[in-house]
Amino acid sequence: MNIAVIGTGYVGLVSGTCFAEMGNSVTCVDVDHQKIEKLKQGIIPIYEPGLEEMVLENHKKGDLLFTTSLKEALKSAEVAFIAVGTPMGEDGSADLQYVLAVAREIGKEMDRYLVVVDKSTVPVGTADLVKETILAAQKARGVEIPFDVVSNPEFLKEGDAINDFMKPDRVVVGAESARAMEKMRELYAPFTRSHDRFIAMGVRSAEMTKYAANAMLATKISFMNEISNICEATGADVNDVRVGIGSDKRIGYSFIYPGCGYGGSCFPKDVKALEKIALEHGITPRVIGAVEEVNREQKKVLVRKITARFGENLQGKSFGIWGLSFKPETDDMREASSIVLIKELLARGATIKAYDPKAMEEARHFYLKEHPEILYTSNKYDALNGASAMVLVTEWKEFRSPDFYEIKNRLLEPVIFDGRNQYKKERLGEMGIEYHQIGVAIHRT
Numbered sequence: 001m002n003i004a005v006i007g008t009g010y011v012g013l014v015s016g017t018c019f020a021e022m023g024n025s026v027t028c029v030d031v032d033h034q035k036i037e038k039l040k041q042g043i044i045p046i047y048e049p050g051l052e053e054m055v056l057e058n059h060k061k062g063d064l065l066f067t068t069s070l071k072e073a074l075k076s077a078e079v080a081f082i083a084v085g086t087p088m089g090e091d092g093s094a095d096l097q098y099v100l101a102v103a104r105e106i107g108k109e110m111d112r113y114l115v116v117v118d119k120s121t122v123p124v125g126t127a128d129l130v131k132e133t134i135l136a137a138q139k140a141r142g143v144e145i146p147f148d149v150v151s152n153p154e155f156l157k158e159g160d161a162i163n164d165f166m167k168p169d170r171v172v173v174g175a176e177s178a179r180a181m182e183k184m185r186e187l188y189a190p191f192t193r194s195h196d197r198f199i200a201m202g203v204r205s206a207e208m209t210k211y212a213a214n215a216m217l218a219t220k221i222s223f224m225n226e227i228s229n230i231c232e233a234t235g236a237d238v239n240d241v242r243v244g245i246g247s248d249k250r251i252g253y254s255f256i257y258p259g260c261g262y263g264g265s266c267f268p269k270d271v272k273a274l275e276k277i278a279l280e281h282g283i284t285p286r287v288i289g290a291v292e293e294v295n296r297e298q299k300k301v302l303v304r305k306i307t308a309r310f311g312e313n314l315q316g317k318s319f320g321i322w323g324l325s326f327k328p329e330t331d332d333m334r335e336a337s338s339i340v341l342i343k344e345l346l347a348r349g350a351t352i353k354a355y356d357p358k359a360m361e362e363a364r365h366f367y368l369k370e371h372p373e374i375l376y377t378s379n380k381y382d383a384l385n386g387a388s389a390m391v392l393v394t395e396w397k398e399f400r401s402p403d404f405y406e407i408k409n410r411l412l413e414p415v416i417f418d419g420r421n422q423y424k425k426e427r428l429g430e431m432g433i434e435y436h437q438i439g440v441a442i443h444r445t
Helices: 010-021 033-040 051-061 070-074 097-109 126-141 161-166 178-191 203-234 238-246 267-280 286-298 301-310 337-347 360-367 404-410 425-430
Strands: 002-006 025-029 064-067 079-082 114-118 147-151 171-174 198-201 318-322 351-355 389-392 415-418 434-437
Touching: 002 010, 002 070, 010 025, 010 051, 010 064, 010 079, 010 161, 025 070, 033 051, 033 064, 051 064, 051 161, 070 097, 079 097, 079 178, 097 114, 097 126, 114 126, 114 178, 126 147, 126 203, 147 178, 147 203, 171 178, 171 203, 178 198, 198 203, 203 238, 203 267, 203 286, 267 286, 301 337, 301 389, 301 415, 318 337, 337 351, 351 360, 425 434
Parallel strands: 002 025, 002 079, 025 064, 079 114, 114 147, 171 198, 318 351, 318 389, 389 415, 415 434
Antiparallel strands: 147 171
16 A cells, blocks of 8 residues: 655654565655655664564565655545644643644645555544645645545554554544545554454544543552552552562552652643643543652652662762663653753752763753753763762663672762652662652651
């Protein structure tokens, strides 16, 4: 099948590449000339395990092409995916300007029946707006070309996106046309061959499914983080509590690990957008609002622990930060807990040395660019040289079993603040390391 994917961000590039892997002819479109030229040269703008190799292979075979011309991409396309960004507006709603701009261009350039797919995360009712925009563009041309608008939300986990796309838990498609639904079934058949994971529904239901899924997962995280704070205050161990409740099949172990807050491109934006959608329809989303508030406060939990140990004035104190990305296996720092932590520590006079396997360039050039005083190190242990404490923020694999004697020798004081509860407090206690966890009372030697 011939496919056009408009937008070469995270969702667009992963989706287009995976469709090409299954033998489709895919043309990815972007207005960023520099990005397109780099993609043609095999330079991938994001880090995602397995993506670079797959892009290079399919581009070499000619199944995956890159262009800045939407007209060129639509020449033979049967399906066009809109996968541009929907950034959060000042009021928390999703900004649809880029989605509708693409819809307008599709209406100007299409010359045959086309299935237009909203792949971006968009509010309920967006498919109707896309349809109206395409119709208006066609009317301005004086043509009437048939098309259908479909909602096909993505459920990709950063760090495991290729596997999620190639072996999906489910493929949700919302359409009002039998013709469009059949075309989508045909497209996704190779991905759902072993089990029927194709879930058909109405367009508005599909649009809501994405928000509801992310809000549910975010709710589990915020709930567990609130429980962790109660555990710490009462003397319970949140790690024991997690095992105790996770064994209940109705709850499960996924997304109940305590930590220093969720981030990324989906949960923060989608929770706020869903809250905005509810308010616009006269509903007060008390649970959704609480999820966001708990997460906002949880991002400061490490700061509270550090200032409880060292005091509010951190002049002369240095902290070695392990992990900058919002989660492991990605360089994405959008809404990352590390940003809040580092800015709070700097505001109190501390100095920062940081290490992350993939996200340091993102930090240096974008998310923390206003703080050139931050020192980024080439390996994790160098970030600890002369530091008052080590702070673990992101649970990368290389942080799971470090040399604790090396850590102790590099630090001025043997103090670790663990924002992801990766280590055993008993072992560190035996080594004379002062260890602070999320949801666990302070352990000192």
